[in-house]
Structure formats: structure tokens, C-alpha cells
Amino acid sequence: MSETGKPISRIDGRMKVTGKATYAAEFNQPNMAYAFPVRATIAKGRITALDDAAIKKEPGVLHVISYKNALKLKPLDRSAQAKAGAAFLGENLPPLQDTNVHYPGQFIAVVVAESYEQARAAAYKLMVRYAAQKAATELKAALPNSKKPKMFMGEEAQVSEGKAAAPLAQSAHRVDNAYSTPVEHHHPMEPHATVAVWEGTDKLILYDATQGVGLTGTIAAYFLGLKPENVHVIAPFVGGGFGSKGLWLHTLLVAMAAKIAGRPVKLALTRQMMQTNVGHRAATIQRVALGTDTAGKLSVLRHHTDTYNNLTEFFEPSGKQSLVLYKAPLREVTYNVAQLNRGTPTFMRAPGETPGTFALESAMDEMAYQLKMDPVAFRIANHTRQDPMKGHDFSSEFLIDCYRIGAEKFGWSARSIEPRQKRVGQYLVGYGMATATYPGGRSAATVKVSMTASGAVTVMTASIDIGTGTYTVLAQTAADALGVPVDQIQVKIGDSSLPPAPLAGGSQTTASIHPAAQQACVLLRNDLAALAIADPASPLHGRKPDEIGYAKGKLVITGDEKKSDTYAAILSRAKRTELEACATTQPVSGAGLTVPSALCTPRQIPAEQNSDDKHYAFHSFGAQFAEVWVDEDFGTIRVKRFTSVQDVGRIMNEKTARSQIIGGVIFGIGAALMEATEYDKRWGNPVVRTLADYHVPVNLDIPPIDVHFIGKPDPHISPIGARGIGEIGITGVAAAIANAVFNATGKRLRDLPMTPDKLV
Incomplete structure (x- = not known):
């Protein structure tokens, strides 16, 4: 019998529960020193003075490294970095190379000491003076100075700009509303950490919490001027990442510290540093407009996103799914990107699709209600089996099956189109659903x-x-x-x-x-x-x-x-x-x-040989169904049960796959109901500092989650027939919950998170 697909328990599970699995910060070395970074306390400006004389005398302090004495790193050079395989950075800011400050919390120095406690205590005593400049701290205020990027990850960013207005005006039915999502942080259980060990002057070992040992190694080699084969990166176990690990240059801080100290050095970021220095999902303000004919067939889809970035070309691509889902003769997807003095935004689980499906799938529900159509039936009526932009067939696509199975397993037929029709005691009960999608990627x-x-x-x-x-x-x-x-x-x-x-x-x-x-x-x-x-x-x-x-x-x-x-x-x-x-x-x-x-x-594929992505579009699809109970007096929202049906190709291990979807749904519940990072509007620094302030779901917040897979192999992505499953689980979850809240209460919530104050 085939082992593939069996719900086999993780072979590394026993190591993890017994503490034998070794994570980056646990690779302690003989004669190891400890590093603790100093962070900027202004949002924008430059350092005018950094007085390190006093803390050099603090107990256990070995070195204070700043722009005054840091190793000179190779400067940013896009062409050279691309050739070296080091172009994929979290932020374009090699550390400690100048006096400029770009955001609150930016690493501006690092203290190296005999113990972690000594390094941390001394770091907080470093005297720094600044020449502060006016900073951009709020998205709406910065939008008048925003830019329209031409490209995103090699694709056109502005699609059919300005072309949707006329067909929208001519549509028999229209919805046109704004949706917003807040800043969200990854917060994996394992904080980012690195141990650096030099062997001689030109060989470096990095024990690092990274999602890519190869990429971390090439980045370090490039900026430190080393041969790639002389940088050895080790990460046998990583305690979560969600897109935040492997691209950040604090690894260079540790390598510099170890070089200067002449001994191994460990750096482990605090939870507060994970709020400022290793990325986040940027806030978005999205406007989605849909137009249909009298029969409910989409005639036009417009999706515009306002967002921001800093020290990167990445921005939250919230219109991605609007280029893939549904059959519409015209779709317009556009972006305005402001620059804020915040820590650099980056990829976070299903970047783009997570906030984007909230907006699009909420709008689809609004249109279905206007048409008095069942939301599932409305989506099926506008279903497409081809990539709308490329015109290619999907390599393998069973989305209608996801709708059908999900509706059956969930009991969707019991739902009333009109809101406020079901009550249990003081709770209003509602049902909602949404489509899930994520690209099916593959690399050499x-x-x-x-x-x-x-x-x-x-x-x-x-x-x-x-x-x-x-x-x-x-x-x-x-x-x-x-x-x-x-x-x-x-x-x-x-x-x-x-x-x-x-x-x-x-x-x-x-x-x-x-x-x-x-x-x-x-x-x-x-x-x-x-x-x-x-x-x-x-x-x-x-x-x-x-x-x-x-x-x-x-x-x-x-x-x-x-x-x-x-x-x-x-x-x-x-x-x-x-x-x-x-x-x-x-x-x-x-x-x-x-x-x-x-x-x-x-080896390179010959140019004359067409690759599969020139014949097929590779995407995974799914359907999300939620039941919510809303306390009419207090406005609290509880997700009471959830059904997720996924078409992701062959299932390699039913147990680990199910766990991935459950984790994604939990992630989506957090985004829908509680997760948000707040910033001080005066100074631009995050005021949500720990997991006591940044609310994530706990056991009592999570209902039974019913997961089902189509399980049919994709015949074109590979002989294995499996597509990825880590990201799709979160997509559509927030929209399904928001749509259920409307079905329960009759009130449409278009701003995440859906906290009680927005409902009462």
C-alpha cells in the first residue's frame, strides 16, 4: 500500500515534544558572547551623536558596534545582488553603515557582552542624540504623496486602469464599497535568532531561524564579501515563520559582532523587536466595485488598493485574487503605494490574497444579497475554468466541487438569505461563505x-x-x-x-x-x-x-x-x-x-521549449463556510463552527495537510476578529508590544474546524501532482466570517478586525 497520503504522525514529533529538536538559539558555543541591538527612538532623521564611552565600562561589555566602527558591508547594488542570488531582501538597509534613521526601532548599534543580561542592560544605557525630521506615520495622510508602481514581482501592477468606470455605470446592478485591513504581525512562537561562528577570517557558520538556508547564506556572503561556499547556514528546526524569516539583515549584525569579538556570538530578538525589525503585513484600504447584468452575470470587476511600504519595492498585492477568480469581461486592478516611516512590510501568510479575499468576497456577498441570489449559486454562475488574464486553462481545478461538498457538509441549505432570521437565546446566528485561492508555485x-x-x-x-x-x-x-x-x-x-x-x-x-x-x-x-x-x-x-x-x-x-x-x-x-x-x-x-x-x-530550459506555465495556469482553490453567534447586547462575535474544503492537488499526508488548513483557518479567525497592530500617531512607533497586547486566538476562541480535500492530483504541475497547502487555508476566512455576521445581524462590517465597538 502506498505511504503517500497516509495520515502518518510526524517523524520529528517525538524530538519536539521531548525537547531534543534544536532551534537556532539553542546552538550554544564554547566561549560564546551575546549581542543585544540598540534601536532608534525616532521615526525619521539622523544620528548626530552616539556616546558609547560610558557603557563600554559596564560589567561584561566587550564591544559597542555602531556606524562609527562597524565592518563596511558591500553596498546595495541591484544588478550585482541579482547575479549573486542576494537580491531578495526583507529591507534594503545594510545595518550600521550610516547615521540615517528610517523608522522607529531601526537597529542603530549593537552591544556585545559576556552575558545576555549584561548586553541588554548596557544597550538601554547607550546615549544617542538625533536630528529628527518630519515623519510619515499615517496611511491616509500619506496617500496624497503616494506612487503608482508599474510592476510587482515581474507582473504589471496597474491593470486596465480607468477602464471600469463606463461598464460599471452601464451595469444593471452595482456594488461599490471600501474595505480596510490593519497592520498584522507574524509572531511565530520561535523568535528570530542567530548564532555566528567564524572559522578563520573567511569562513562563517550561521545557526539561523530562517525559511531558506541557501538564501540566507548567499545574502551573508554577498554583503560580507565572502565566497558563497564559505558561508554555512544551519536550521534543522524552525518554529514558524509565515513569511518573516530568512530575508532580514540582523544576521549581518551577529556576523559583524562575532568578527570583531573574535568569538562566537548569539543574538535573539525580543518580542518587541519582532514588532519593528522583521516585517509585517501592511494596512490596506481597498475599494471593490462589481457590476452585473439583470441575470447576475458579472460584467465588470474593479479592485483598487491603497497601501504603503518602506525600504522595499514590495507592497501588499491585495488585487491578486481579483485577477484570477470569476468570469468578468473587464477587470481593473490598481494600486497606490505611500511611503511610511514604519518597519518594512513584507510577505505574510498568503500576501495579497488574505486582505484581498476579505474585500472581494465581501463584495461578492453584497452583490448576491442585492440580487437576492444564494451566495454559492452566485459564485457558480460566475465561475471560470480559465485564468481570466492569461486565457489558459487551470492545470487542475475543482472549485465547484469545493462549493458543493462544503455546502453539503456545512448544512448550507438551512441558511436564510434574509438576515436576522435565526436566534439562540441572546445570540443572533448567521451563516457565511467565501472562496479561497492561492497560486500553485514550483521551483527547481x-x-x-x-x-x-x-x-x-x-x-x-x-x-x-x-x-x-x-x-x-x-x-x-x-x-x-x-x-x-x-x-x-x-x-x-x-x-x-x-x-x-x-x-x-x-x-x-x-x-x-x-x-x-x-x-x-x-x-x-x-x-x-x-x-x-x-x-x-x-x-x-x-x-x-x-x-x-x-x-x-x-x-x-x-x-x-x-x-x-x-x-x-x-x-x-x-x-x-x-x-x-x-x-x-x-x-x-x-x-x-x-x-x-x-x-x-x-540547467536552463531552452528558450524554444515552452514551459507548462505557458499552457496552464497553476492555482489552488477552496471554499470556506462559517457559522457565527453574535451577542446582540455586547456585540461579541463567536465563530461556532467552520468548514473548509480545499482543492490542492494530491494530498501527501492527510494529517499534516489537515493541520495546515486548521492552522490557516485559525490565522484567518485571528485576522477577522482580533489581530491589529496600533501605532502612536505622534511618533510612529507601535504601541502593541507583546502577545499580551497583540491579540491572537486561543483555544476557547476556536470552534470545531471541519476540513475536506478534493485530493485529485494535478497532472501538470509535476509527476507527484501536489500543490502547496500552507497559504491557501487563511484566504477567504475573514470574508466568510464577515458575511456570516451580516447574515446574523443585518449589519455589514467592512473594516477588520471586527471588534464589538464596530457592531454595537
């Missing part, structure tokens, strides 16, 4: 597989497990490809010395590394078969390769499994203690769907 990846004479198998790749189950699912893939038990397989990941793999982000890990793992196992089996065919002592001697299959740790003659040879016996007779194979795979065209390059060597 390399995996090496080795087998010892004892039959033990090791799978190796520089991928990351950020808590999603990568260790386990890789073992399942290898188990199926070799016909050996999962418990016979060891998985090694999270180390930049291993074969390269993409960043663990964008829901691409599964789709990227598993085809390479499968292909490496095929190559290993082929090598074993060659040894057996050439061995006179083997029952397979002289047979043709295409006659040979595999099962239960041995090679067999297809159709005559009595003629077989175990892997261990083949290796033993060949006097081989170990055999290994390596494969690099990447998406290409043709029936093979993926083609291995030369052994572990990436």
Missing part, C-alpha cells in the same frame, strides 16, 4: 538519496521544515519510490551544505522538492538494477531493465515476484557499503512534466 530543486548495505536510506536536501511536516512527507515519498518502510528512512534538511532547494515560502516546497526526491530514488533503483543485472549471482542477472520492478526492499521481475533480489544483498555482493543518487528537477513542457538535469546540476 535538488535531492540526494543514499542507501547503505544495511538498507538504511537517507534523503538529503537544503529545504526547511517550518513546522509543516516536510521531514515526514519527504520520508513518505522516498518510501514509496524505493519500496521501503518509512521508519527505515532518515531525512536531512535545513543545512546549506546539502543539495539546494527553494525558500520555504509561497506554498512551493512540496511541489518543488518531491519530484526531485522521487527522481533521485528512481536513479538509485536504476543503479541497483544495473548492479544486479551484471552480477552472475543475482536472480536478476542478464535481465532487461524494463523487466525489473521493485517492492518491499527488493528488486523483482515484473509478473514473477519469486525472482527477486534484496537491496542489501545486491550491495553486499557488489562490496558496496553505500550507493547514492542525486537529481535536480524543474518544471518543463512535454508529457514528462519534469526533466532531471545532469547529476545535481541545475
Whole structure:
């Protein structure tokens, strides 16, 4: 029976619950010192004086590093960074290189001491003087000076600008409303942390909480002027990331500190620093307008977003799903981006789609109500099986099935179109739903597989497990490809010395590394078969390769499994203690769907060879259903149950996949009802400082979450047929809850989070 798809418990689970799983901050070194950053207390300006003489005399202080004595880093150069693979930064600000301040909390110095407590105590005593400048601290106030970016991640940012007005005016039915979402922070349980160890003057080891060991290594190598192969990044376990880990340059602070101190140095960011220095989801003000004909068919869709950034070209792309969902002859998606003096915004779980589906799917519900149509029926009536912008068929798409299964499992037929029709005691009860979507991404990846004479198998790749189950699912893939038990397989990941793999982000890990793992196992089996065919002592001697299959740790003659040879016996007779194979795979065209390059060597696809994304659009889809109970007196909203149905291709492990969706739904409940980072309007600093202030859902906030999968493999994304699942779970959740609140109360809430003050 195939191991793929089974709800196998995580093979690393016991290590985590027993404390044997080692995270970045736990790689303590002999003679290790501690670093603690000093943060700016103004929003904009420059440092005029930094008096470090006094704190150098503080107990245990070894060094105070600032613009006055920091190592000179290689300057920003987009072209050179792109060539070096170091262009993907969290913020374009190499640390401690000048006196300019761009936001409150910016790292302006770092204290190195014998203990963490000594470093922290001294850091708070550093005397800094500033020449402050007028800062931009509020989005609405900064919008008159905003810009319209031309591009976003290689795509046109302004689509059909100005073309929606006429068809909207001519539409039989229209909705046109503004929706807002606040600043949200990632707050993974494991804070960002780095331990830096120099070996000589030109080799660096970084134990780092990162979503990409390869990317972290190339960034450090570029700015420190090192050879990429001389930077070794290790991250076997990462305690959550959600887009916030791996792009930030505090790793350079630690490397500089260790270089100057001449000994290993650890830096662990505080929860307060995670509010200012490692990214967040920027606030958005979105305006969505829909027009339909008399039958409820969309004639036009307009989605405009006002947002901001700072020290980056990234901005929250809230119109992404509005370019993918529904059949409309014309869609206009545009952005205004202001610059605020806040810590740099970055990718956060389903960037763009999370706030964007709240706005679009709320508007779809509003239009359905105006038309007196069932919201599910309205979406089905406007369903498209093609990417509206590219005109390509989706590689695999079962969204209508998601609607149908979700409605059945949830009991949607009991819903009344008119609000305020169901009550339980003092609670008004409402049902709401929304569509979920996220792109299906895939990148080149390399995996090496080795087998010892004892039959033990090791799978190796520089991928990351950020808590999603990568260790386990890789073992399942290898188990199926070799016909050996999962418990016979060891998985090694999270180390930049291993074969390269993409960043663990964008829901691409599964789709990227598993085809390479499968292909490496095929190559290993082929090598074993060659040894057996050439061995006179083997029952397979002289047979043709295409006659040979595999099962239960041995090679067999297809159709005559009595003629077989175990892997261990083949290796033993060949006097081989170990055999290994390596494969690099990447998406290409043709029936093979993926083609291995030369052994572990990436290669470019010839320009004349059309890749699959020129024939298909790769997206995952889903449907979210929520029941809410609203206290009419106090305005409190409780999500009482939730159903999520997802079309994400093949399910590699039913248990870890379900957990991913549950986590995404919980994330969405938090965004809908409580999460928001507030800023002081005078000084621009966040006033929400800890998880006591930044509210996230706890056990009593979360209802039963019913998860279902379509489970049909995507025949075009890879031979594995799986798309990513980490990000789609959050999309549409806030809208489903908001739509349920309207169904319960008759009041439309268009501003997140939906706190009681907005309802009463």
C-alpha cells in the first residue's frame, strides 16, 4: 500500500515534544558572547551623536558596534545582488553603515557582552542624540504623496486602469464599497535568532531561524564579501515563520559582532523587536466595485488598493485574487503605494490574497444579497475554468466541487438569505461563505538519496521544515519510490551544505522538492538494477531493465515476484557499503512534466521549449463556510463552527495537510476578529508590544474546524501532482466570517478586525 497520503504522525514529533529538536538559539558555543541591538527612538532623521564611552565600562561589555566602527558591508547594488542570488531582501538597509534613521526601532548599534543580561542592560544605557525630521506615520495622510508602481514581482501592477468606470455605470446592478485591513504581525512562537561562528577570517557558520538556508547564506556572503561556499547556514528546526524569516539583515549584525569579538556570538530578538525589525503585513484600504447584468452575470470587476511600504519595492498585492477568480469581461486592478516611516512590510501568510479575499468576497456577498441570489449559486454562475488574464486553462481545478461538498457538509441549505432570521437565546446566528485561492508555485530543486548495505536510506536536501511536516512527507515519498518502510528512512534538511532547494515560502516546497526526491530514488533503483543485472549471482542477472520492478526492499521481475533480489544483498555482493543518487528537477513542457538535469546540476530550459506555465495556469482553490453567534447586547462575535474544503492537488499526508488548513483557518479567525497592530500617531512607533497586547486566538476562541480535500492530483504541475497547502487555508476566512455576521445581524462590517465597538 502506498505511504503517500497516509495520515502518518510526524517523524520529528517525538524530538519536539521531548525537547531534543534544536532551534537556532539553542546552538550554544564554547566561549560564546551575546549581542543585544540598540534601536532608534525616532521615526525619521539622523544620528548626530552616539556616546558609547560610558557603557563600554559596564560589567561584561566587550564591544559597542555602531556606524562609527562597524565592518563596511558591500553596498546595495541591484544588478550585482541579482547575479549573486542576494537580491531578495526583507529591507534594503545594510545595518550600521550610516547615521540615517528610517523608522522607529531601526537597529542603530549593537552591544556585545559576556552575558545576555549584561548586553541588554548596557544597550538601554547607550546615549544617542538625533536630528529628527518630519515623519510619515499615517496611511491616509500619506496617500496624497503616494506612487503608482508599474510592476510587482515581474507582473504589471496597474491593470486596465480607468477602464471600469463606463461598464460599471452601464451595469444593471452595482456594488461599490471600501474595505480596510490593519497592520498584522507574524509572531511565530520561535523568535528570530542567530548564532555566528567564524572559522578563520573567511569562513562563517550561521545557526539561523530562517525559511531558506541557501538564501540566507548567499545574502551573508554577498554583503560580507565572502565566497558563497564559505558561508554555512544551519536550521534543522524552525518554529514558524509565515513569511518573516530568512530575508532580514540582523544576521549581518551577529556576523559583524562575532568578527570583531573574535568569538562566537548569539543574538535573539525580543518580542518587541519582532514588532519593528522583521516585517509585517501592511494596512490596506481597498475599494471593490462589481457590476452585473439583470441575470447576475458579472460584467465588470474593479479592485483598487491603497497601501504603503518602506525600504522595499514590495507592497501588499491585495488585487491578486481579483485577477484570477470569476468570469468578468473587464477587470481593473490598481494600486497606490505611500511611503511610511514604519518597519518594512513584507510577505505574510498568503500576501495579497488574505486582505484581498476579505474585500472581494465581501463584495461578492453584497452583490448576491442585492440580487437576492444564494451566495454559492452566485459564485457558480460566475465561475471560470480559465485564468481570466492569461486565457489558459487551470492545470487542475475543482472549485465547484469545493462549493458543493462544503455546502453539503456545512448544512448550507438551512441558511436564510434574509438576515436576522435565526436566534439562540441572546445570540443572533448567521451563516457565511467565501472562496479561497492561492497560486500553485514550483521551483527547481535538488535531492540526494543514499542507501547503505544495511538498507538504511537517507534523503538529503537544503529545504526547511517550518513546522509543516516536510521531514515526514519527504520520508513518505522516498518510501514509496524505493519500496521501503518509512521508519527505515532518515531525512536531512535545513543545512546549506546539502543539495539546494527553494525558500520555504509561497506554498512551493512540496511541489518543488518531491519530484526531485522521487527522481533521485528512481536513479538509485536504476543503479541497483544495473548492479544486479551484471552480477552472475543475482536472480536478476542478464535481465532487461524494463523487466525489473521493485517492492518491499527488493528488486523483482515484473509478473514473477519469486525472482527477486534484496537491496542489501545486491550491495553486499557488489562490496558496496553505500550507493547514492542525486537529481535536480524543474518544471518543463512535454508529457514528462519534469526533466532531471545532469547529476545535481541545475540547467536552463531552452528558450524554444515552452514551459507548462505557458499552457496552464497553476492555482489552488477552496471554499470556506462559517457559522457565527453574535451577542446582540455586547456585540461579541463567536465563530461556532467552520468548514473548509480545499482543492490542492494530491494530498501527501492527510494529517499534516489537515493541520495546515486548521492552522490557516485559525490565522484567518485571528485576522477577522482580533489581530491589529496600533501605532502612536505622534511618533510612529507601535504601541502593541507583546502577545499580551497583540491579540491572537486561543483555544476557547476556536470552534470545531471541519476540513475536506478534493485530493485529485494535478497532472501538470509535476509527476507527484501536489500543490502547496500552507497559504491557501487563511484566504477567504475573514470574508466568510464577515458575511456570516451580516447574515446574523443585518449589519455589514467592512473594516477588520471586527471588534464589538464596530457592531454595537
